[in-house]
Amino acid sequence: MELFNDLLFDYTLRTVALGAATLGLVSGALGSFALLRRQSLLGDAMSHAALPGVVLAFMITGSKSPLVLMLGAAVAGILGTLLMMAVTRHSRIKGDSALGIVLSVFFGFGLMLLTFLQRNPDARQAGLNTFLFGQAATLLERDVITMAMFGGGALLLMVIFWKELKLLSFDVDFGASLGFSMRLLDILLTSLLVVAIVIGLQAVGVVLMSAMIVAPAAAARQWTDRLSLMIVLAALFGAIAGVSGAMISSLGSGLSTGPLVVLAISAIALLSFLLAPNRGLVWNWLQRRRSDQNLRVRAVLSNLYFLAQQHDNPEHAHEATVLQTMAFGRFGIQKSLAVLTDLGWVQQVDQDRWALTPAGAEEAERYLIGG
């Protein structure tokens, strides 16, 4: 209870939670498009590629204002993406390899710049390496306002170009044949993704940021078959993960917010993979069990029917062990018989003998002959 109280009235916790919620919301929504276009790893490359941008922006301007650093990150992220596209287009290197190359080269360059700065001590550079794993505790109110402004702008553009972005994600060729510039839309969506990543870097860091692009979208996809709902859910999951991460972190014990946010969204994703209807593993398992059982019950009914036919009496009773043998000794015959009794298709004649009821015989005929 006190924790929720702090969420509202404790300045630091409120700021951190709001910041984490904002980044989760924006990256969840825009990550959905990346996921559907099978470009989830693009976010990974972009965020890693942003690191040298952050460091260079500081080296050039000497400022650590979030706006300046974000701008540097964005420029580097976009450059990395463009380079990746160029490598794919002008060489025989495939997309995934190009992604790996750009990611490691940019990230390595960024790390080199960071260590270079650290070797030339200058008090002002302290804190830049928090961009590696993020440090949400350093968020100030004005940082959150900046994040919200850019994130809100990105979401607004997403809503404005909803129809076009949907077309881009579902059927590029058809969209192009209608006269929409798919290139322009691709650039738009990629830029929006860069914004989503950049606003999260300070809190979550370049290494973990890609989880915030992929996980909320993947979790949301489990629960719905509607694009709009998927995006709302992804945004909601991202925001929930952000707030929970901030709150758990505030409990003390020096756990930092970024990794906690990522763990929270991973937990949400895991639960979604297990429990979601239609797509969830548990749901599928139950479904398969149900249809297996259904099949077994049908088999017992059919076998009883065949047995009875040999006696010219549709209601001739037989022992369960005979049925067991006909089912090759497997499966719960007793359970199937109980189900069939409940349905009124089979009745127990005495201790261990069972017979079809008239309704059961009719059902068996319908099933075996009528299909």
Added chain:
Amino acid sequence: MNKKYAVEVEDLTMAYGDKPVLWDIDLHVPEGTLMAIVGPNGAGKTTLIKTILGLLKPAAGRILIYGRPYEEQRKLVGYVPQRGSVDWDFPTSVLDVVMMGRYGNLGWLRRPGQKEKEMALEGLEKVGMSKYAHRQISQLSGGQQQRTFLARALVQDAKVYFMDEPFQGVDATTERAIVALLKDLRQAGKTVVVVHHDLQTVPEYFDWVTLLNVRRIASGPVGQVFTDENLRLAYGGKVNFLARSMGAETAAIGGAYPRPVESVQQGR
């Protein structure tokens, strides 16, 4: 020549790197024709359609739709891409996909509304998919996917349609539905260009045929150009047996099939 051509392609050449995919293609498709494009794998059939639609940039050549460049005539053109070109697990409904056919007319930023929805439902009705309107596209069979794509093209309300292998992997019901639809379109004076694989059905389904193998081997009324010799030229010696049996069949049907030529004349 006072014939009205729906599609004119002149000297079209297209290459991936230094490997020519289409070489100096000329095509003249009269209005109101059902035309099949046939040829072996890698002959450039899909590339030809995509180049005509401006999805690929040709190395050289000119493409006209009703006498004017494609960019100006976009709204006259409908497109049915290969079914396998999209992810059918995309979270959307059949109705939503069909409404995309109206996006071109809506233009940038305008949202589809009631009118678009009604048109989409009408399109679905024409392909016998009314009751699937609110179905998720991931739950469709191959034939239903294809009919969804056809409905989307129908609501484009175009005059010329390009269809990339609409008969690919569909059930017999869908195949009949598509054939009926093609005939309806011709009845309405539309022109349809179809990438086709099944040589057997060419004389039955189409008026015109273009045999393609990087170069244009032949193009014209089925009865005139769908011959043993042309098929052999297009498919090479490898399918000699097929070509010969097809040729015999064509010769027999060709005589009894004056319709293609007639329909050309009807098209003025």
